Amino acid sequence: MKKLIALLLALALTLTVCAALAEEPVVLKIAHIGPTTGAAALYGLATQHGAEIAVDEINAAGGKYQIELITEDDEHNVEKVINAYNAALDAGAQMILGSTTSKPCEAAGAQGYVDRVFFLTPSASSTAVIEDKDNVFQVCFTDPNQGSASAQYIAEHKLGTKIAVIYNNADVYSTGIRDTFVEKAAEMGLEIVSEETFTDETTDFTVQVGKAQEAGAEIVFLPMYYTPASLILKTASDKNYKPIFFGVDGMDGILSVEGFDTSLAEGVMLLTPFVATSEDERVKSFVAKYQEKFNETPIQFAADAYDGIYILLAAAEKAGITAEMAPEEACDLLIAAMKEIQVDGLTGSMTWDESGAVTKTPMAATIVNGVYVFED
Amino acid sequence: MTKAKRKRLIYNLVTYALVIAAYIILQNMIGAKTISRSLKGLLVPICAWIIMAVSLNLVIGFSGELSLGHAGFMSIGAYTGAIISGWLLAAFDMQDPTLRLVLAIAGGGIVAGIFGVLIGIPVLRLRGDYLAIVTLAFGEIIRNLVNVLYVGTADGQLHFAFLNKKLPADVTMLVDGAKGAVKIKPISTFTVGFVLVMITLIVVLNLVNSRAGRAIQATRDNRIAAESMGVSVTKYKMMAFVTAAVLAGMAGALYGLNSSTVVPTQFTFNQSINVLVFVVLGGLGNVLGSVISATFLTVLPEVLREFADYRMLVYAVVLILVMIFTNNPLIRSVFGRAVAPVKGLFRGKKNSVSGGEA
Structure with missing residues (x-):
């Protein structure tokens, strides 16, 4: 046969x-x-x-x-x-x-x-x-998959347990990822110590970053596009706050933001299926x-x-x-x-x-x- | 019949006739299946934008107030329409789409009207630039409020929540914050859109030619003179503003129910400006002009698709050229002379008719 x-x-x-x-x-x-x-x-x-x-x-x-x-x-x-x-x-x-x-x-x-x-x-x-x-x-x-995959990645690679989340509550993409991330994080035993929001018009992130720093977060999860993320990295560096920043696919492109000091992005992690410098x-x-x-x-x-x-x-x-x-x-x-x-x-x-x-x-x-x- | 009256009558009849003729031609094309998909898809949005332009013209052209928050009323209508339609379907199993659409449009108009009154009371006491800025702020406030609005339906009841999604677990979401109104069943039809355009034209044309309409125009032309003649400025400005809000709400419901989803970002300040462009291009106080310019500027970007990457650039250039040409006295007079024989034809007919009456 x-x-x-x-x-x-x-x-x-x-x-x-x-x-x-x-x-x-x-x-x-x-x-x-x-x-x-x-x-x-x-x-x-x-x-x-x-x-x-x-x-x-x-x-x-x-x-x-x-x-x-x-x-x-x-x-x-x-x-x-x-x-x-x-x-x-x-x-x-x-x-x-x-x-x-x-x-x-x-x-x-x-x-x-x-x-x-x-x-x-x-x-x-x-x-x-x-x-x-x-x-x-x-x-x-899908966004939920990115959120839960991020939480899973953080837990499995033991990057830290105290997590701060900063997200854009006027954006579908950002809220979608945040929702499943929080859900999965609870399931994986990760602690969300601070959760702060912003909108499309926000240009000053002092409060959001400050709250994360006060709460002693080891990881700051940034489910957002790269423009606000670049401002957050700048604010954190001004405050001399150095957690692990973890982003999702919207973070892709941060290195090409005009006027952005790329050294600030050193050590930033992001969930992405594609890296242009791959071998x-x-x-x-x-x-x-x-x-x-x-x-x-x-x-x-x-x-x-x-x-x-x-x-x-x-x-x-x-x-x-x-x-x-x-x-x-x-x-x-x-x-x-x-x-x-x-x-x-x-x-x-x-x-x-x-x-x-x-x-x-x-x-x-x-x-x-x-x-x-x-x-x- | 005085000369001015006759002129107005002809203008109104031409407006109605053109819209009806366009409807009949398009319906025939749909029947004969000679219409392209692109054009067919544009019909309902065109109806909605015509209503938006005509209603804004009532505020800007006739009552003389610069309102920059018209998209705010449209969004209220769109959201209300989506909620009503979704609720009627879920709670009462109302399958008839036309009935649902009519109820949704009526609801959209009423809610937008209520907001129109609420906004109008403080705002219409202001004048000129101040009014423009406050209406602008109103549009933005509405947009930010719907951004954090959550509405669901369960067991025939509507559940509302603000800022966070604290709704019973088994609800069917109708409005989901930044995700906008979701899972709308598109039920808008060109025929309902056409009927709504006709209603708008009848309402606006009759209003501006009525006693109240003359009062509205008097407050525009000279506020102090109008007030000293005993015309209540706030009352008549309010009348124009709220009528426009109701019509914009109805247009919003029609527009929202034409799509499977509506998002707050569709109703930004830019959208209000867009409608303002329709009105300015068509001419302040010119209703037929608003109808034509809203249609023209909605179709134009689609016609320009073949320019690919340069489309928006070409659109902007065409817009500038059209604005210049329609304001050029020489071109206007050439155009006027070309139209004169047609006008004469009408005049001749009307004369014989009125002669008969005498």
Whole structure:
């Protein structure tokens, strides 16, 4: 029986190879949706550029599939993202790589759920992005996973037991991570000694940092984007307070903040699946191509999107998507295929379940001499 | 019928006719499936922005007060609409989407109106720049309040919490702080949007042409003169302000229920300025102008998508050019001459009609 299967598989493989040689390549139309203008443009451009690198590679390799990338701007706005989504479908997109940020992705994904359009988001990390929708899958961890993974990492590596949390209570990303971090920390026997909040407009962190210092926290957990984090590091250094600062993926980019003294970030740890200075061959090649084409070092978002294109390719291959297929038709086939594929990307080896959440190992990096270095 | 009255009647009829014609054409395109997805997706937002622009024009153009917090009323409407719709569905299992939408829009309008009164009482005693700053602050306060508002529904009851999420464990969240209004079932339709635009136009055009409307305009043109004639300035300013707030609340409910989620960051100061741009471009006190400019400026960024990276730059340039051209006397006169024959056609007809009456 085993032999028979092996034989059949071999036959099937030969046939596919022959077919691939004989036929015209199948052109997949993938739309990238993300904020390429406005306040979140840094992230939208990163995912778009990352996707472009992957598309260039695939098209140059000349396999069975060629990819036509459609790019639409959503301005990080839940009204505009629907326009971007509609424009992408008008342009003939069969599946969507996006949206880059959480709230727009939630809105567009819900519309896609009604219309039956397949979404793979590189970096929209809130749970609401995949909740109640079978058509949306993620490349990155969900926020709760980042929070609990951070607590788990801190406990397992015995970094300390007294923890202070400073978070942005006006931000979904920040509160989402904080909620699960606190929950998991209690479970792992970590003590939260201080918890302070701020909002988007806050520029003075003296009080928040002061409270953490008074409480004698050994670790300060910073679930936030890098701009407020850079101010917190500065304030702590002014107060001569030197705990371990632990951040999540939003901290990625702190070394490129203009006017920020990067020596302040020495020893900062962050949960991230991608480090541009990694010695891994594929990462090296990706970073080189990215630097050549866009003249900057890719951040994690770019790597997520790069992986995203390869994931879509693998799923399309598995599902047997053709160039003529309408998005509605492709959607259910892709959903089924996602549960079966395993993709080894720059950000780890990934599999998916029905919820749309990804399974991969959490990794933490430390900033040493101005570069990210993986622990372990 | 005096000349001024006739002119006004024609202006109003043209406004209604254009909106109705646009609706009929678009409905036919939807029926024949010749409409693009992009345009179809824009229809409800366009209706909402038209209502926002027309209602703000009532405050700025007719009552002459610069209000910079209009997006605040819109957000109140959007949140109220989302809560009402979610609650009706969860507590009463009301499946009929149109009925839910109508109730939500009515609720959005009422709550925004109540806030309009509350804000109006202290604010409308101020004038000019002071009023602008206070309304601006109001918009920001509303946004920050909804940022820490948690609303859930359980067993047919609504539960509210402020600052922290102290709600019973089994609630279905309707508003989740910074995450905004969540899991909205989108129920807004173009037809309801069109009806709402028509209601707005009827309300605003009738108001400004009424006795109260003349009083409102009198307070704008010369406050002291109006007061000495016995016109209660605060009362009439309040009337315009609250009407605008109700309409903005209704637009907000329509807008919010068109999406699966609403976030506080959608209703920032920038959004109020956006509506102000619609009004200024369309012309202060020009209702039809507001309708056209709101439509034009909502569609424009989508038409410019082919410029990709330069889209927003092109948008800004087009906006500047349009502002310059619509204010250029030469171009206005050329445009006026081009429209004159059409106007003459109307005038001729009306003359014969009024002649018949005489």
